[in-house]
Amino acid sequence: xxxxxQTPNYHxxxxxxxxxxxxxxxxxxxxMYWYKQDSKKLLKxxxxxxxxxxxxxxxxxxxxxxxxxxxxxxxxxxxxxxxxDSAVYLCASSWGTGRAETLYFGSGTRLxxx
Amino acid sequence: xxxxxxxxxxxxVWEGETAILNCSYxxxxxxxxxxxxxxxxxxxxxxxxxxxxxxxxxDGRFTIFFNKREKKLSLHITDSQxxxxxxxxxxxxxxxxxxxxxxxxxxxxxxx
Numbered sequence: 058x059x060x061x062x063q064t065p066n067y068h069x070x071x072x073x074x075x076x077x078x079x080x081x082x083x084x085x086x087x088x089m090y091w092y093k094q095d096s097k098k099l100l101k102x103x104x105x106x107x108x109x110x111x112x113x114x115x116x117x118x119x120x121x122x123x124x125x126x127x128x129x130x131x132x133x134x135x136x137x138x139x140x141x142d143s144a145v146y147l148c149a150s151s152w153g154t155g156r157a158e159t160l161y162f163g164s165g166t167r168l169x170x171x
Numbered sequence: 172x173x174x175x176x177x178x179x180x181x182x183x184v185w186e187g188e189t190a191i192l193n194c195s196y197x198x199x200x201x202x203x204x205x206x207x208x209x210x211x212x213x214x215x216x217x218x219x220x221x222x223x224x225x226x227x228x229x230d231g232r233f234t235i236f237f238n239k240r241e242k243k244l245s246l247h248i249t250d251s252q253x254x255x256x257x258x259x260x261x262x263x264x265x266x267x268x269x270x271x272x273x274x275x276x277x278x279x280x281x282x283x
Contacts, residue, residue, distance in 0.1 A: 061214070067276075083230070097275070098209075098258055098275065098278075099273075099275050099276075100260065100273040100275045102270055102271070105270070145236070147214050147215075156264070157203055157205045157217075157220070157262055157264040157271040158203065158205065158217070158220060158264075160205070160217065160218065160271060161216075161217075162214030162215050163214050164212065164213050164214050165212075165213075165214055
């Protein structure tokens with residue numbers, strides 16, 4: 058049963074546009090993440106949020122920004138998308154940070170930048 | 172540098188055979204190693220995991236063998252089924268750095 062919900066499933070946009078992806082978890086976890094999965098399936102962590110505080114911020118371009126209203130929601134905004142942003146963006150949640158044993162993923166949002 | 176390496180990149184076996192997926196890591200701070208299974212159109216899901224204090228973990232047809240000295244582990248899938256066809260990710264849990272490091276994955280294709 059899906060416990061990490063992502064919307065939309067797919068999004069196609071033009072270079073330079075702004076996009077926003079939503080994520081909600083119903084597991085009661087206290088940490089949420091955004092991962093980027095490229096065309097070769099490589100998974101890279103972008104951000105993690107614990108109790109509304111940014112814990113990990115990898116060297117992602119400044120046009121990416123996470124937005125959280127509470128511990129159950131973590132959205133991702135991309136200002137002025139570029140072709141290399143085409144990928145699947147996976148939201149995840151866990152108990153505590155770096156707790157792979159409780160890490161649950163959503164089904165992803167596939168972004169295509171034309 | 173924290174890295175998790177997987178091999179082979181792609182593996183094809185016949186139904187009923189044993190598939191062996193390999194993984195190695197560099198960082199000695201890793202003490203927990205989960206394997207995730209990902210089907211097309213879905214996110215990765217935890218399949219089986221092992222802690223560094225153990226050398227073997229079994230769950231049905233899935234077994235992890237762990238060699239701490241050599242920093243290597245492997246996932247064995249016995250009696251492989253076409254439904255096992257997926258991408259398998261090995262990961263290392265580095266709680267000191269507050270992040271999970273994933274390998275690049277092994278795509279398994281089980282032929283009927």
